[in-house]
Each structure stands twice: as structure tokens, then as C-alpha cells.
Amino acid sequence: MASLVELQLNQAQEAAANERQGPLQVFAGAGSGKTRVIVERVRRLIALDGVRPERILALTFTNRAAREMRERSAALFGAEAERVWFGTFHSACARFLRFYGESLGLSRNFVVYDDADQRTAVSRCLRDLGRANAAADVRAWAGRINRAKQEGLAPQDLPERTYADRQLVELYQRYEQALKQSQALDFSDLLLRTLQGLRTEPSFRLQLERRFDQLLIDEFQDTNQVQYAIVQALASRHRCLCVVGDDDQSIYRWRGANRDNLRRFREDFSEAKVVLLEQNYRSTPEILAAANAVISRGRDREPKVLHTENPAGHSVCVWSCHDSAEEGRAFLCAVDEAVDAGFALSDIALFYRTHAQSRIFEEVLRQANMPYRIFGGLRFYERAEIKDIVAYLRLVHLSQDDVAFLRVVNTPARGIGKTSVERLLLHAVELGLPLLDISTNPASVPDLNANAKRRLAAFAALISQLRARYRVHRSVATLTADIFEESGIKAALTQDATVENQARLDNIRELMNSVIEWERANGGMPDGSSADRSTQEPSETAAHALSSEANPEVPHSDPSQRAAHLGAIEPLTAFLESITLASEAVEGEETHGALTLMSVHSAKGLEFPVVFVAGMEHGLFPYQRSGDEGDPEAFEEERRLAYVAMTRAEKLLHLSHATTRRIYGQLRLQHPSPFLEEVAALPVEERRSDGFGFSPRRPLTHLRLTASPSFGGYSDDADNAANTFKSDYRRATPTLMGVTPRTHQGSTTLTHAASDGASDDVSVQQRTGSATRDAETFERDGTYVDYEESQLEELPFSIGAQVLHERFGPGRILHIVTAMPPRARVDFDTGPRQVLLSYLRLAPS
């Protein structure tokens, strides 16, 4: 960003920073200096209006955003900024509930279940109810519960019309009961309980209403129903709230975000001022023109047009590739050119719609010896070994935590197998007691063998020992070290010294370091006075703000006093909360001087000098899954996603597409994305490979596609194959004038003449009865069959053949899939299923 911009706000920005007395809605276009405006507004609230910093609440969606605001504020106006409450919706609500939740019947020591914990709990509830609990089902049911919670619906609010409805209600009820018994809240609960408290518990509402004088909500287009209602309730007294957002960057509808909240806001706060930030400081006019070409065709948007005064730059570059491997090479080529032009590798980012696309790029980059970092892997606290240790911590913290119990009762293996746990679970359901309690005295568990009883008791004793010692030393770090040693995790990992185990040990060591650091920063250890503000957790600042407000007589500016405040919450409770609510993605080691690869979603909120967006193809970006075709809302969100991707770029923007791509093992003909076509109508530069490499940059006025000689359509006879081929080919080649089919010795050749005078021969292969093109045929019932011609001849089986399977007995082949290894779909007595060909014998006739 130019330094001049740092010093001065433009007119719209000035308006947003100055409108501080009532509700305000700011539409902040991509790269319009949003964070700057927010930070400046906060500064003025404190400096000009005399608002006490701890009475300002700024809510964001991610810890990253909260941290950025806190840091930018500190840079702008120093110490006062530290007392402003910057936090996520979830961390703020967790704090509210910790401090004021007793009136809602909540324990001060509740634990927070993350998604994985939630699934474990749901799975157990399904089992308790005697229902199927396969992983895919668990995920689906958990999703349904979450959807209900996001809309603020309790089990009794749900419809019970169908069987599935009733199943959900039954499960949801049981799940809530399980949470209660484990003193646990899931992520949605943090919001939902806060809202319920605000609505039904006057004392809770009063305390929070009085607590803040100014509210600020970032990324408002991402709020869901419950979040909106919380904001509304919190602001009802003073109505001094500022919501900032951009409807064009709303890309989280699928997780409950409700874009309509922007409109609702103007109804509920009809006196609100509205400010539009439309000047972009990030991108070149070329990039902005491309982005605008896409977003301007969006439906149902707030009318606004992003413009820039930045100097002209380079044309947007469109790469037409034959396949994904060539797309990888195209990226490499773009990287080389950017580096030649003086960009650093860390200036360059590759975005893709789905993570599956990253593989080929990783291969290409590794081959070229290019350092890169990739986002979207497992986060640190999601790694198994870390979750194990944390589960021990949780079990020490609360013996009711059955989810934690189930995770570690046999981790590391200590001879308490599935069957034993099963029996324990059955018994626990009957008694309604926590698993750990029963394990302390396992004699009463029916059918449990003596060994298992002994081992369970030993496990329970281990936990209670750890807990007893923790009560004395009260150090999370010491407890963590004890767990590592005494649980047997250390022994198990050191015993066989594989590379993986070494990595796991390193991770655990890293965890222990972070615990020590956390403890130091939060005054849990004797030398807590050395607390360093720069390392504070957001939740810690929040705790400070709340507790100092709750005890106004205690001064809050002295760090050593803050430790005393935190004493109000168990250190272990506080630590566990900080890791579930503030777990960040692990970044690769090579953060410096490395390329960045990430999904478009994770790119939101970031910017890079050079951006390459891969896979701009129909069906991939916009992503489309079957059944989606007619959903205009889904398509509109993809459009906004493309807009987000493009507006991340500062100087150079590359878009690419491949004509063929392997999707779920099937080679598919890919058409360019409509978004790409919209951009290609502008003066862009087209690049394509001549088979040896990419030609140097050259200006182009329109995008033209060539068909690859190996692609196909779907058909069940030769004529259809030729026709499908023709129409696909025609669609892919806008310049195509005519296609002439010629059949000779079982092989059809299509000759096409293009308008530019060129002509080309493409052959369509066909075999007995069913047509093939590029070794693919289509069966009548809609399943693909693909095969190599040579393989087909070797196969002893044919469609319709009677076969025998070792396990399933006699059957008839419905169709053959000659992927490697080859399979067939066979109609057995028990119904059709797909089996490996190697398990089949021809039935004697």
C-alpha cells in the first residue's frame, strides 16, 4: 500500500471513521482499506469521544483477523489498544458464559468440544440409541444438529413429520443430554447459550448490556442467524454498533452464513448510516477490471463498483492447457517470469477450488526444486498425538469428559479392547455415570473379564494420581510432562524409532514448549510477572477485561495483578479453552522465500503481488456436484468466490484451465469456466503450449480453445459416439466450421476444418456394439465403463457372462470396469455389487 494512503483517509473512509454515535453499516470492497478504517475509528472513539477502551467490543470470525486488528491498533495508538476487546464470536461468548453463565445453569469449568469431539459424542449417542453409527452417518447427523443449532432451534423446535425428522429429534435430545452430563458445550452452543441467556435471563442480559458502549462487527456478511441475534441484543441499549462487510465476498453460505443479515440490519436499525468504500488500493486497473467483469454479472448485489487510481499494470494472463500436468508447467512458467521480473517466491500464490488439485502442482514444484508451503493440512491441535495428550489433560480436568476418556482409555495400547469398552459403555448407559467413575470401580460391570477390570482400574488410578498431584503443583506444564511420561505415550513412541514417531515426539515437545510459554504469559508460574503483552492470548486479554469489570476495585493495568484475576478460572480450564478456540493452522517450515498454495476459501482476507488461479473450468470452478445444476444460489456463491480469488492479486493475475482432467479416475473433457469467458472478453493475454513449452507472452483479443485429440462423450452405440464427439468438439472449438465422419475398418475418423483454414484429423475408435472414444464407453444404466483396447481383448469376461465368486456365489456380469485393478459389477443372488475381476471365475455352462 502506498505510504500516502497510510497517512490520510479518503472521503468515504473518513465518513466511516467519523460516524460514531449510532448504528453504521460499512460496505468495504476488496482492498478498500477496511482494517485501517476500523482501527482508526477505534482510535477516535478513545481519543476524541472518551470511550474507555475496555468498553469497546470488536468481534471477528477468525483469530487471525482479531490478532491483526489488535496489532494494527497497538501500532497506531499503543497501550490503550491492548485494553480493547478484540476477539472472535466464539471466544467472546465462551468468556461471557464462563463469567456470567452460572445463572444459566452452566458450570464455570465447562469444556468446549470441537468438531471431532462432537462427532465422537454423536457416534456414541447413536450407538446408545441402537442406531447405525458409521463414520459417514455420524458426520451427516452431526451436520444436521449443527444446522439446527445455527438457526437457533432446540430439539423441541424441530418438525416431527417424517421418520427421519423424528430420528433427528431423538438423537439431538440425547446428544444434548450427553453434553450436559459431560459439562461440555460445542461450538454452536457457545453462541446459542449466549443468545438464550440474553433472551431469557435478565441478570445475564443486564450484565452484558452494561458491559460495552461500542460494538464493532467485522465480516458481517458471514454472520449466521444466532450471531445476528446476539449482536442485536448486545447493541439494544446504546445502538452504537458498526458492522463492516461486503456482500460480494460472502462465500460461507454453506456453513450457515446469511447474507441477508446485511439487509436485515438496515430494517432493524433503520436510522443507520451507510458508507460505501469503493476505492481499491490493492490491485492494478487490469486486475480490477477482470474482477469487476465477473462480479458485475452477479445477481442480487448491493450496487457498487470498485475503482482504483493505481497506475496501469500488466494484462491478466489466461493459460489454456491440455491437462492438469501442463497446467502445472504453466504455473512454473508464470513463476519463472515473475521471478525474472523481480518478484520473490513469497510474493506468489497459487489458488485452487479444491485441495485435490494441489497434488500435481506439488509434484511439479518438487521436481523443479521450488520451495512452497501449503495451507489446509491438519492443524497442530488436530494431530493425533497432540489430541491424545490434550484428552488426558481434559480427563484430569473433568472426569465427566467421556469423549476424552474414549480417546485415551486404550492409548497407548494397554489391553482394553473394543469389546471391553463396549461392555463398559453399556453399563454406563444404564447407570448414567461417567465412564471414568465406573472404571474406578469396575467390579460391577457385567461380562467384563478380570484382566480388563484390572486394567481399567489401573487406568482410573493413573488419572486420579495425575489429578492429585496437579492439585498441589497447579502447573499445566508439569501436568503435561507427567502425562507424557506416565501414560506410556513416551515409551510407545520411543520404542520403535520410526521417522513418523520421531515427528510425533517433536510435536509433543512443541506442545510442551507452548504450554510453558502460555503459563508464563498467563502468570500461572511463579515468575508470572514477566508476562509479555505481545504473546498474550486473545482470551487472556478478554478475561482481563471481563474480570476487571466484574471487580472494579482491582486495578487492571498491572500485569502481575492480572494473574490474580485469572485465578478466578482454573489454569487448566483456561488453557484447554485457549487451545480449542484459538488453534491455528500450522504453517510449513519454509514460510520464508516459499510459494504459497491454498484453496480460494483460505485466501480470503489475504493479498499477494502475484496470483495464479488454477482450474477455471465448468464444474470445477464453479464447482458443481450432481443435483446442483439448477441452484442459482450455489452458482452465485461460486461467482463471488471467483471474485474473492481475483481480488487477492496486487500486480499480476493468472487464470488457467485445462481441456482434459482426471476426476475420480475418469478422464473428462473440461469446458472453460463461464467466469473465465467473462474475463476473456476483455483484452487479456492468452498463453498455450506448443507441446514443448509455453510461448512467450503475446497479446490476444479473444480466447480460443482447441479440442484435444483424446476426449470423449457418452453414448451406447457407434453413431451416438460420433455425434457426441462432434458436438463436444464443436463446443470446444468455436471456430469450427464442419465435421465430416469417415468410417473405415471399424474406426471412425472425423475431419474438421476450422475457420482459420487449418484442418485436423481426429479418430474415434469403436468396437462391437458399444462405441468407444478414447477408450471409454457408456453403459445404458448410466455407469461408466472404461478400458484400454488391448486389455479388452485379454479379458476372458464379457458383459452378460455367468460367473462365480468365492464369497457371493453365482452371478451375471452387468458391466466391466477396467481401471487398475479391473473390476466388474455383478448381479448376484443377493443383489448387484462391484467386485474385483481376479475374484471371479467363469461359470461352467
Place this chain on the structure above:
DNA sequence: GAATGAAGTATTTTT
């Protein structure tokens, strides 16, 4: 409870 093999299933992700 490990090892094997067969079958099922394929976005986006933060808290």
C-alpha cells in the same frame, strides 16, 4: 488387535 482385502466415497472451513 494386526493384517488383509473389499467396498464406498469423493468441496469449500472456522470456531
Place this chain on the structure above:
DNA sequence: TACTTCATTC
């Protein structure tokens, strides 16, 4: 294709 998960067997 490539992954995970489930069932069976040793």
C-alpha cells in the same frame, strides 16, 4: 484415482 472404513481372518 486415491483415500478411508469396515469386515474377516489369523
